[in-house]
Amino acid sequence: MxxxxxxxxxxxxxxxxxxxxxxxxxxxxxxxxxxxxxxxxxxxxxxxxxxxxxxxxxxxxxxxxxxxxxxxxxxxxxxxxxxxxxxxxxxxxxxxxxxxxxxxxxxxxxxxxxxxxxxxxxxxxxxxxxxxxxxxxxxxxxxxxxxxxxxxxxxxxxxxxVRRPRKEMYVTKPYTAQECRQLLDSIQGEKLEPILTMAVYTGMRRGELLGLRWGAIDFLENIINVQHEVVRGNVNGRTALVAQDKLKRTASLRALPMVEPLRNMLLAERQRRYGEKSVEVYDYIFVDKKGRPLKPNYVTAAFPKLLAKHGLRLIRLHDLRHSCANLLITARTPLIEVQQWLGHSSILTTADLYSHLTFQEKLNSADTIKNFNKERRRNMKKNERMTVSEWIVELDSESLNNVQAFLDTGALQSLIESDSGCYDAIIQSDNEEPLFVEVNLDVNSCVEDLHCTCNIGFCIHLATVLHEINAGRANFLCENEN
Missing domain, CATH: 1.10.150.130 (Tyrosine recombinase, N-terminal domain)
Structure with a gap:
C-alpha cells in the first residue's frame, strides 16, 4: 500500500x-x-x-x-x-x-x-x-x-x-491497611513522600501521578482532577518524556475526592514551593530539585530501595495502586465504584484484577454466611426440619427453663428418631395412660399435616408443645380420637 x-x-x-x-x-x-x-x-x-x-x-x-x-x-x-x-x-x-x-x-x-x-x-x-x-x-x-x-x-x-493465547494471571500481593499505615509513617521526610502518599490514597497510575499539575487541584471543592500524564516515549528514535492530555482511556479522565491528609500535604507543598506567590497552574506537583517532573524510571527504581531502607515488605510501585483498591474492596466498596475510582474502562477489568480477596475479607464473608445461617434457623420455612437440640438452642432462657421443667416431670418417657425424620415419643398423660405421639419438627406446619401413630389417636406437634409450655400451660392440646 x-x-x-x-x-x-x-x-x-x-x-x-x-x-x-x-x-x-x-x-x-x-x-x-x-x-x-x-x-x-x-x-x-x-x-x-x-x-x-x-x-x-x-x-x-x-x-x-x-x-x-x-x-x-x-x-x-x-x-x-x-x-x-x-x-x-x-x-x-x-x-x-x-x-x-x-x-x-x-x-x-x-x-x-x-x-x-x-x-x-x-x-x-x-x-x-x-x-x-x-x-x-x-x-x-x-x-x-x-x-x-x-x-x-x-x-x-x-x-x-487461531486459538487465543491464554493469559497468565498475575496475583497481586498488595499492602494491607496496616502495611499502608506503616509505609506512610516510615517515609515521612523522604523525597518520595508526597508522590507515594498520593499513590496510596488515590491509586493513580505512575504516569497520572507524574502528570499531576497544580491546575488540576481544586482546593475549594476538594477535588483532584486526573486529566494529564507524563510517560516515557520514543521521540525521533530516542527515549524521552512525553506529556499528554489524552490518557489511556476515556474512563481515565476522572475526578477524585481529596481526603484531608492529601489536602494538608498539598497545601504544605504549595507553601514550600511558592510561599505567598500565585501558583502556576501548569507547573507539575512532583518535581526534582530543578523543578522538572520526576522521571518515571527514577521513581520506579527508588521505591524498592526506600522499602528496603525501612524494612518494609517489597512490592512494585504499581502495587500501591492495587493496595488502594484493596483498601476499597476490604471496606466493601461496590465494585462499580472501585472501577470508577481507578479509571478502568470496564468493570470486567476490575473484577478480573481483584477477584481474590484478602484473608480478612474472607473471614468477614464467613461471618456473613454464619449470621445468615443463624437467621435462617430462626425463620425456617414450612416443611423444613430441625433436631430437638437445634430447636431448643433457639429458645430464650425462660423457655429453656420451662422445657427443662417439663422434662424434669418425667412426662417424656422416650423420644426415638424414626426413619421419616420425625420422632416417636411416649408421653405420660394426666390420666396415667401413655400417649404414643409422632413429633414433627416442622416449626410452621399445622396439626392437620400430622397423622396418628396409634389407636389412642393423639397427635402432638413439637412446636405446639413448646409453645404451650412457654405459655405456662400443661395441657398439650391433645384430642382423643374416641
Whole structure:
C-alpha cells in the first residue's frame, strides 16, 4: 500500500501521500481534508487511510502486498489515532519482531493463513517469552488484520481462527491497611513522600501521578482532577518524556475526592514551593530539585530501595495502586465504584484484577454466611426440619427453663428418631395412660399435616408443645380420637 501521513498546515489537516515515479523517485502529493486541526485527528486519519487505498488500488499494489509491508504501512497510519505509549508499544512489537519474522518468508497479505500466525506463536515460545507476551503480539496482529478486513484488503481475518493465547494471571500481593499505615509513617521526610502518599490514597497510575499539575487541584471543592500524564516515549528514535492530555482511556479522565491528609500535604507543598506567590497552574506537583517532573524510571527504581531502607515488605510501585483498591474492596466498596475510582474502562477489568480477596475479607464473608445461617434457623420455612437440640438452642432462657421443667416431670418417657425424620415419643398423660405421639419438627406446619401413630389417636406437634409450655400451660392440646 502507498504510504502517507497527516500534516498540519494553516490550521487544517492535510494528507501527504508518498508517490513514486517509475524510476523510484519519491514525489509527495498533498491533499487537503478541509478539516480543522482541533478535534479531527481521528477523522483525518480515516480519510488518509481511504485515500491510500484508492491510490494503491489504482496502481494495482494492494493484491500483491506482502504481509510484512502491510504491517509497516499499518503502524504508520495509526500514529495519529493511538495514545503515544500505545503507539510506541505496537511499533516496537511490529518492527523489532513481527515484521522481521515475516519479511524473509515473503507471504502475501492475501495468502496469510492461520498456520502462519501459529508458527509465529511457536517461535516466540521457543525464545522463552511468557504467554502474556505471546498474547500481546497476537492482539497487535489481530488488530492489524481486522483493519485490513474493514478496508476490504482481505475477505476474512485469519487471526480469528487461531486459538487465543491464554493469559497468565498475575496475583497481586498488595499492602494491607496496616502495611499502608506503616509505609506512610516510615517515609515521612523522604523525597518520595508526597508522590507515594498520593499513590496510596488515590491509586493513580505512575504516569497520572507524574502528570499531576497544580491546575488540576481544586482546593475549594476538594477535588483532584486526573486529566494529564507524563510517560516515557520514543521521540525521533530516542527515549524521552512525553506529556499528554489524552490518557489511556476515556474512563481515565476522572475526578477524585481529596481526603484531608492529601489536602494538608498539598497545601504544605504549595507553601514550600511558592510561599505567598500565585501558583502556576501548569507547573507539575512532583518535581526534582530543578523543578522538572520526576522521571518515571527514577521513581520506579527508588521505591524498592526506600522499602528496603525501612524494612518494609517489597512490592512494585504499581502495587500501591492495587493496595488502594484493596483498601476499597476490604471496606466493601461496590465494585462499580472501585472501577470508577481507578479509571478502568470496564468493570470486567476490575473484577478480573481483584477477584481474590484478602484473608480478612474472607473471614468477614464467613461471618456473613454464619449470621445468615443463624437467621435462617430462626425463620425456617414450612416443611423444613430441625433436631430437638437445634430447636431448643433457639429458645430464650425462660423457655429453656420451662422445657427443662417439663422434662424434669418425667412426662417424656422416650423420644426415638424414626426413619421419616420425625420422632416417636411416649408421653405420660394426666390420666396415667401413655400417649404414643409422632413429633414433627416442622416449626410452621399445622396439626392437620400430622397423622396418628396409634389407636389412642393423639397427635402432638413439637412446636405446639413448646409453645404451650412457654405459655405456662400443661395441657398439650391433645384430642382423643374416641
Amino acid at each position: 502507498i504510504s502517507g501521513h497527516l500534516s498540519a498546515k494553516a490550521g487544517k489537516w492535510y494528507m501527504v501521500l508518498e508517490l513514486r515515479t517509475p524510476e523510484g523517485k519519491r514525489i509527495p502529493k498533498w491533499i487537503g481534508t478541509g478539516l480543522p486541526i482541533k478535534g479531527n485527528k481521528h477523522r483525518a486519519g480515516e480519510m488518509l487511510y481511504q485515500k491510500r487505498l484508492e491510490y494503491s488500488a489504482a496502481r494495482g499494489t494492494s493484491g500483491n502486498m506482502l504481509f510484512s509491508e502491510y504491517l509497516e504501512q499499518w503502524i504508520k497510519g495509526r500514529q495519529c489515532e493511538l495514545a503515544k505509549a500505545t503507539f510506541d508499544s505496537y511499533k516496537a512489537i511490529l518492527e523489532r519482531q513481527v515484521i522481521q519474522f515475516y519479511a524473509p518468508k515473503g507471504i502475501a497479505l492475501s495468502a496469510l493463513r492461520p498456520a502462519d500466525i501459529i508458527a509465529y506463536h511457536q517461535e516466540l515460545r521457543k525464545r522463552g517469552v511468557s504467554e502474556n507476551t505471546v498474547l500481546r503480539h497476537h492482539a497487535v496482529i489481530h488488530k492489524a488484520l481486522e483493519d485490513a478486513c474493514y478496508h476490504e484488503l482481505i475477505t476474512t481475518n485469519p487471526a480469528t481462527r
